Amino acid sequence: MLKMGHCGITSSKTVLVFLNLIFWAAAGILCYVGAYVFITYDDYDHFFEDVYTLIPAVTIIAAGALLFIIGLIGCCATVRESYCGLTTFVVILLLVFLTEVAVVVLGYIYRAKVEDEVNTSIRKVYDEYNGTNSNAQSRAIDYVQRQLQCCGIHTYSDWQNTHWYEESKNNSVPISCCKTNAVGCTGSLTRPEDLYQEGCEALVVKKLKEIMMYVIWTALTFAFIQMLGMLCAGVVLCRRGRDPAYELLITGGTIA
Numbered sequence: 318m319l320k321m322g323h324c325g326i327t328s329s330k331t332v333l334v335f336l337n338l339i340f341w342a343a344a345g346i347l348c349y350v351g352a353y354v355f356i357t358y359d360d361y362d363h364f365f366e367d368v369y370t371l372i373p374a375v376t377i378i379a380a381g382a383l384l385f386i387i388g389l390i391g392c393c394a395t396v397r398e399s400y401c402g403l404t405t406f407v408v409i410l411l412l413v414f415l416t417e418v419a420v421v422v423l424g425y426i427y428r429a430k431v432e433d434e435v436n437t438s439i440r441k442v443y444d445e446y447n448g449t450n451s452n453a454q455s456r457a458i459d460y461v462q463r464q465l466q467c468c469g470i471h472t473y474s475d476w477q478n479t480h481w482y483e484e485s486k487n488n489s490v491p492i493s494c495c496k497t498n499a500v501g502c503t504g505s506l507t508r509p510e511d512l513y514q515e516g517c518e519a520l521v522v523k524k525l526k527e528i529m530m531y532v533i534w535t536a537l538t539f540a541f542i543q544m545l546g547m548l549c550a551g552v553v554l555c556r557r558g559r560d561p562a563y564e565l566l567i568t569g570g571t572i573a
Contacts, residue, residue, distance in 0.1 A: 333549040339430035347381030363457040424533040459493040468494035469514035
């Protein structure tokens with residue numbers, strides 16, 4: 318039984334050290350995911366007005382920063398067998414775990430709101446298009462149409478209902494509607510085969526929902542790893558004071 322206790326506690330400490338190294342890597346990944354959401358928001362921010370959609374991104378960056386600190390505390394506490402350090406490690410890890418649960422919940426809430434947000438604002442953005450690079454709405458629409466390979470709100474013919482089309486009077490749509498392989502395309506409606514056929518509204522909604530699911534799955538994955546970390550730390554803490562088989566991870570000496 319003594320030998321089994323020794324193996325159990327040593328295994329828990331070894332796994333805990335390994336998990337702390339994973340936490341450092343996880344911290345970088347979480348911050349990257351949060352930054353990616355911010356960058357994408359900047360590209361699509363004209364299509365939804367609710368800035369609270371960024372809350373999951375802000376939260377996941379904060380979780381990443383805390384996770385880096387946790388990795389440092391956890392490594393030091395595990396190697397030095399510090400009861401206070403391990404307790405602090407478990408408490409902060411629990412806070413980060415709860416934060417990531419909140420990210421998952423908020424992610425699902427705002428994922429459900431994306432479609433309504435885009436439906437409400439996209440018509441207004443297209444109406445404000447003027448075809449100049451100095452106009453933010455024009456840059457946003459041209460970027461989205463090229464990036465997602467779409468044209469108009471539901472189809473390319475939607476451009477005929479915009480102020481830009483009425484003022485230009487050239488029976489054409491923006492060049493950003495042209496297919497990449499359409500040589501000599503000028504956006505003319507007389508050659509619809511040169512234009513993207515699918516509208517942008519559904520594709521923007523799909524893109525934003527994919528990004529939110531990316532955040533949700535990242536948070537869930539690392540929340541599971543953190544549960545394992547809390548379990549191992551709990552084993553070490555519970556058996557530290559009462560198990561005579563408890564040994565230092567580095568020296569192999571027995572603690573009284």
